[in-house]
Amino acid sequence: MADTKARILHATGELFRRQGYTGTGLKQIVAEAGAPFGSIYHFFPGGKQQLAAEVIRSSGRAYQDLVVALLDASPDPVVAIETSFAAAAETLVATGYADACPIATVALEVASTDETLRAATAEVFAGWVDAGTDRFVRWGFATPDARRLAIALITSLEGAFLLCRAARSTEALDAAAGAVVAAVRAAQQT
Amino acid sequence: MADTKARILHATGELFRRQGYTGTGLKQIVAEAGAPFGSIYHFFPGGKQQLAAEVIRSSGRAYQDLVVALLDASPDPVVAIETSFAAAAETLVATGYADACPIATVALEVASTDETLRAATAEVFAGWVDAGTDRFVRWGFATPDARRLAIALITSLEGAFLLCRAARSTEALDAAAGAVVAAVRAAQQT
DNA sequence: GTCTATACACGGATAGAC
DNA sequence: GTCTATCCGTGTATAGAC
Numbered sequence: 001m002a003d004t005k006a007r008i009l010h011a012t013g014e015l016f017r018r019q020g021y022t023g024t025g026l027k028q029i030v031a032e033a034g035a036p037f038g039s040i041y042h043f044f045p046g047g048k049q050q051l052a053a054e055v056i057r058s059s060g061r062a063y064q065d066l067v068v069a070l071l072d073a074s075p076d077p078v079v080a081i082e083t084s085f086a087a088a089a090e091t092l093v094a095t096g097y098a099d100a101c102p103i104a105t106v107a108l109e110v111a112s113t114d115e116t117l118r119a120a121t122a123e124v125f126a127g128w129v130d131a132g133t134d135r136f137v138r139w140g141f142a143t144p145d146a147r148r149l150a151i152a153l154i155t156s157l158e159g160a161f162l163l164c165r166a167a168r169s170t171e172a173l174d175a176a177a178g179a180v181v182a183a184v185r186a187a188q189q190t
Numbered sequence: 191m192a193d194t195k196a197r198i199l200h201a202t203g204e205l206f207r208r209q210g211y212t213g214t215g216l217k218q219i220v221a222e223a224g225a226p227f228g229s230i231y232h233f234f235p236g237g238k239q240q241l242a243a244e245v246i247r248s249s250g251r252a253y254q255d256l257v258v259a260l261l262d263a264s265p266d267p268v269v270a271i272e273t274s275f276a277a278a279a280e281t282l283v284a285t286g287y288a289d290a291c292p293i294a295t296v297a298l299e300v301a302s303t304d305e306t307l308r309a310a311t312a313e314v315f316a317g318w319v320d321a322g323t324d325r326f327v328r329w330g331f332a333t334p335d336a337r338r339l340a341i342a343l344i345t346s347l348e349g350a351f352l353l354c355r356a357a358r359s360t361e362a363l364d365a366a367a368g369a370v371v372a373a374v375r376a377a378q379q380t
Numbered sequence: 381g382t383c384t385a386t387a388c389a390c391g392g393a394t395a396g397a398c
Numbered sequence: 399g400t401c402t403a404t405c406c407g408t409g410t411a412t413a414g415a416c
Contacts (some may be wrong), residue, residue, distance in 0.1 A: 145235055149365075389410085391407080
């Protein structure tokens, strides 16, 4: 079965998002995916670490596409940012504050404990920054400003996710969006 | 020994910061603290969860005091923010990108898995927001603006920590500080 | 070539020795 | 009252049955 692998990747992504890396067991993954235990080592000979690396890259890329699609929907950066943060808030509420960033929890867990996986998360974030920079360049910003704004957008979103999930409130997403908008307007005036 | 408890709390805080909640074992904690295993259940009858709750509150409070002291050092909010983010970057580099927020990793791990600990992290963040709001009020901002700026400050710092630890670079802290400064200046002009 | 049963270490927790 | 030895479950990984 080729799509057994896809089911494992998908189930692992969902569990990592909610429970993190060390908090998710391989047995729980195969149970969720409806796959036999041996399939993990068939498709991922490197075990949990290899599975995690592939999940980080695939779910990281999927989330990048989702956010870029949201940003592309508006020709005005301020509107794009506000609608994107509002959409993130809606998703958060709709999923009981579970579905935020798919790799943030794992990224913090592995940052000082697993060099291979840390590098995988760094690649994903670097891709997000590059994609965001492209958007801001198309909105008319010079490349250095565009990169700073892209990073500010991502860090604000990630930090807001943290506070929102802890507090079970979307207030932080509103405040964070305001800061990004202020940074965009400040860059527009130069 | 009364300070056995303090050593356990301190060791747990250090390990949680680097490895998270599920990634840190009780045996590792007592080894690091130089304490016998039974001490954990002597001082924390509720086991790992109770220990974690106390660590979240104590290290969360300690970090709040540290950041507030940094913010208090400057009468100008923009200078205070820039020096605080710069200090965070220095600490990050000095510790090999290990010492960032003491509770962020744990907060994400427990947000959807342990209601008791989620509430503890929410309390800590709420305290940070209140303390930050006080600072901005003293800098002359109206309370609603002050609260929004405090949240923007915290979310930017947290999100930047995530990207910095993953990328092993302090670039994100610079960009995040810029966004907070822009938000402060925008609020000053109203 | 797929999957099940098992190995072995480590997780949290506890009971009882001192 | 402090600490050690142990319990049972779960963790990852593997070997071998089919």
